[in-house]
Amino acid sequence: MKNIITYGTFDLFHIGHLNLLKRLSEMGQLTVAVSTDEFNEGKGKKTIIPFEQRIEIVRGCRYVHQAIPESSWEQKINDIQTYHIDTFVIGDDWQGKFDFLQEYCEVVYLPRTEGISTTQLKKALSAF
Ligand code: C2G
Numbered sequence: 338m339k340n341i342i343t344y345g346t347f348d349l350f351h352i353g354h355l356n357l358l359k360r361l362s363e364m365g366q367l368t369v370a371v372s373t374d375e376f377n378e379g380k381g382k383k384t385i386i387p388f389e390q391r392i393e394i395v396r397g398c399r400y401v402h403q404a405i406p407e408s409s410w411e412q413k414i415n416d417i418q419t420y421h422i423d424t425f426v427i428g429d430d431w432q433g434k435f436d437f438l439q440e441y442c443e444v445v446y447l448p449r450t451e452g453i454s455t456t457q458l459k460k461a462l463s464a465f
Contacts, residue, residue, distance in 0.1 A: 339365030339423040342416060346372045348384040349392050349458045360447060362400035362427055368420050369395050370407035385459065407430035425434050436437045 341364050347354050361367045371392040377384055384391070388406070397402045405416070417425065417438065424443040425435060433447045 340368065340421050340423045341424050342368045342370065342420060343427060344370040344372070344413070344428050345381075345427070346377055346382060346455070347391050347395050348382075348385060348386050348455045350386075350391070351453050351455070353453040353457060355398070355400075356450045357387050357428060357447065358395075358398055358400040364424060366402045367400060367414075368422070369401050369404045370405045370412075371404055371414060376408050404441070413438060414441055439458045 341361050343361055345354070347369075358369065362454070366419045369458070371388065372380070372382075374384060374388045386394075388397065390407065392404050395401055414436070416422065418441070422442050424445055425438050426445040426447060427435065429446040430449055435444055438444050
């Protein structure tokens with residue numbers, strides 16, 4: 338069975354995240370690296386749900402084999418080697434950004450789920 342990895346914040350876990358993880362689980366055994374709060378600060382992303390809860394929610398997803406912290410941009414190559422990853426997959430909002438990983442594994446960008454995003458949810462929540 339192939340080993341698949343993806344990375345993300347997964348804040349306010351929603352159907353776009355679930356669709357992606359479902360698709361990835363159909364490709365093989367899925368490892369998800371969840372961005373820590375400190376790493377997200379570096380991305381300029383403020384999260385609503387703290388890291389400890391975001392990683393537990395991802396771990397609770399039936400499509401996920403294991404979840405690990407994502408704490409740096411540089412860890413991907415080491416993760417690919419540590420977990421014997423065959424394919425790195427991420428949404429196409431990152432199209433081309435991780436092509437350098439092709440030296441280590443297959444790199445796939447998948448279309449995002451339209452009509453849903455954490456940013457939209459935050460806006461909708463702020464209206465209450
Ligand atoms: N996603 C999706 N459809 C949406 C929203 C998100 O397919 N409607 C995908 C994104 O493309 C990404 C994953 O869900 O592959 C997680 O999205 P985010 O939590 O926004 O991830 P991001 O903050 O972009 O972190 O090192 C890579 C970064 O950590 C990615």
